[in-house]
Amino acid sequence: xxxxxxxxxxxxxxxxxxxxxxxxxxxxxxxxxxxxxxxxxxxxxxxxxxxxxxxxxxxxxxxxxxxxxxxxxxxxxxxxxxxxxxxxxxxxxxxxxxxxxxxxxxxxxxxxxxxxxxxxxxxxxxxxxxxxxxxxxxxxxxxxxxxxxxxxxxxxxxxxxxxxxxxxxxxxxxxxxxxxxxxxxxxxxxxxxxxxxxxxxxxxxxxxxxxxxxxxxxxxxxxxxxxxxxxxxxxxxxxxxxxxxxxxxxxxxxxxxxxxxxxxxxxxxxxxxxxxxxxxxxxxxxxxxxxxxxxxxxxxxxxxxxxxxxxxxxxxxxxxxxxxxxxxxxxxxxxxxxxxxxxxxxxxxxxxxxxxxxxxxxxxxxxxxxxxxxxxxxxxxxxxxxxxxxxxxxxxxxxxxxxxxxxxxxxxxxxxxxxxxxxxxxxxxxxxxxxxxxxxxxxx
Numbered sequence: 107x108x109x110x111x112x113x114x115x116x117x118x119x120x121x122x123x124x125x126x127x128x129x130x131x132x133x134x135x136x137x138x139x140x141x142x143x144x145x146x147x148x149x150x151x152x153x154x155x156x157x158x159x160x161x162x163x164x165x166x167x168x169x170x171x172x173x174x175x176x177x178x179x180x181x182x183x184x185x186x187x188x189x190x191x192x193x194x195x196x197x198x199x200x201x202x203x204x205x206x207x208x209x210x211x212x213x214x215x216x217x218x219x220x221x222x223x224x225x226x227x228x229x230x231x232x233x234x235x236x237x238x239x240x241x242x243x244x245x246x247x248x249x250x251x252x253x254x255x256x257x258x259x260x261x262x263x264x265x266x267x268x269x270x271x272x273x274x275x276x277x278x279x280x281x282x283x284x285x286x287x288x289x290x291x292x293x294x295x296x297x298x299x300x301x302x303x304x305x306x307x308x309x310x311x312x313x314x315x316x317x318x319x320x321x322x323x324x325x326x327x328x329x330x331x332x333x334x335x336x337x338x339x340x341x342x343x344x345x346x347x348x349x350x351x352x353x354x355x356x357x358x359x360x361x362x363x364x365x366x367x368x369x370x371x372x373x374x375x376x377x378x379x380x381x382x383x384x385x386x387x388x389x390x391x392x393x394x395x396x397x398x399x400x401x402x403x404x405x406x407x408x409x410x411x412x413x414x415x416x417x418x419x420x421x422x423x424x425x426x427x428x429x430x431x432x433x434x435x436x437x438x439x440x441x442x443x444x445x446x447x448x449x450x451x452x453x454x455x456x457x458x459x460x461x462x463x464x465x466x467x468x469x470x471x472x473x474x475x476x477x478x479x480x481x482x483x484x485x486x487x488x489x490x491x492x493x494x495x496x497x498x499x500x501x502x503x504x505x506x507x508x509x510x511x512x513x514x515x516x517x518x519x520x521x522x523x524x525x526x527x528x529x530x531x532x533x534x535x536x537x538x539x540x541x542x543x544x545x546x547x548x549x550x
Contacts, residue, residue: 208235208263209539210255212271213309213532216286216346217242221255222532223263226540236262248291249299256300268303269296270539272312272531274346276368280306303542307366309531310349313483314341314364316534317353317525324527325481328497328504331521337477340470342369343484343525344406344463348399352474369470370399377465377509380458387413402462404435404486411438411455425451439489456490457499463487464503464522471504471520472513480504483525494524 209231213220222237236259240251256265273291275282280293296304307315317339333339339362342350350369353362374396376382388396388409400406412432419427433441433452441452463482471480482500494500504522507514527533 207267207543208265209536209543210266210269211532211535211539212269212273213535214248214271214273214284214291215242216274216284219245219248219251220532221251223259223266224536224539225263226267226543231536231540235259242287242289248289249296252296252300265300266302266539268305268539268542270305270307270312270535270542272307272309272535274309277306277308277311280304282306305538305542307535307538308349308351310341310343310351310483311364311366312531312534312538313343313349313525314339314351314353314362314366314534315537316530316532317341317479317481318362319533319537320525320527320530324525324530326491326494326524326526328494328501328522328524329518329520331519333479333521333523334477338474339478339481340467340474340476341481341483341525342463342467342470343482343487344403344459345485346404348402348406349484350470352470353478354474355478369466370403371397374398374401375469377462377506381462384410384413384458387416398466402459402466407435407438407455407459407486408432410458411451414451414454422451435486439486442490443492456493459486460490460493460499461503464500465506465509467500467522468504468506468510468513468517471517475516476520479521479523481523481525483530485528487524488526488528491524491526497522500524 207226209224209226211222211224211231219240219242220237221240223235224231225233225235238255238258240254242251245251245254271291271293273282273284274286275284282291283289284291291306293304293306336355338355339353340350341353342348348370349366351364351366353364355361356363374385374388376385384401385396388400391409392400401409415427415431417427419425433449438449438452438455441449442456445453467480467482470476487494487500497504501522505514505517
């Protein structure tokens, strides 16, 4: 649950307070210590790179540390209040460019850990110095991979001043216990061991931080409307699972703050008789509530295809029917890209998937009237761009003219945008790491 009680949050804060105080005294980071927390151990919202601590030097001079929470007037008990990450969304002041600074960026999945070293100038990265992929199955812990990378990249540049790691899993208290891998990634422990800031981000949180710095060639606009500056943005998308996040403008920081969620695990709301039949079919595979992610991801595409194969052969004359003709997601996608020359069931399966993704994107957009943009990311959609010409099933599902005509006119005013750059999560993690370095310079 994203809700944290005062009691549990306090325990987490006290533990991290002690860890960071030890880190500050024992592990200097490039000549400066990692800032210690105040006596209260108060921390800002953690699951995102939200309200974080900075410190009053005047108060420190009187041996009394006063935390100033950025971006919010108080500690929200409904968010995750125990991050050790500085408020990376706050615009940085000018910093010295005389010394080359580097940051470490990670994309951690169930199969591979992709790590890279970048030059950081100001609050952005400019060039990649080193990159290496580590198969997760070859390493017992992520700490082992982290240390190996620092050794491997030692000759490519200075030790990183900060690290931002995008992880396919829920991040709590700057830690992540990975779902499909027996790894606990512990940000405070890594920070203590290596002496520089380590920020863990949910993978779609990283995607969210990448959106503001995307280039025009990184996106495909499906509606004629442009994003309204400072208006709410939402992002979601199918891949191995289904991720989502919201971006809300923060006046104090003059930047967007990303709030990740677990949209993939909400109940699936079918629209129309065919989706209702799909939900019934899906329920036979997994007892209990059918979740959105169950039908809107790579394995969901396979489930949709299997569902279509279960139709009566008389309704699909000339086609090979039955469960023994099942296909994998990659084969279904490849067949659908052939259009009318490919597999009709693959075309239908992909259109069903895109229609449902579009409908869920529309629901997200209505919750906050996302005039800043409704972004569709993930590993599947960019591979189907040729089927999205003119919007296709994705735009049709988004507008929902048949199922919710009263709101179609509202949704038609919102920008629907497909992210075509599959490295958007890495771009977001780089942005976060670079801003951490810039903030560190300001605090020096």
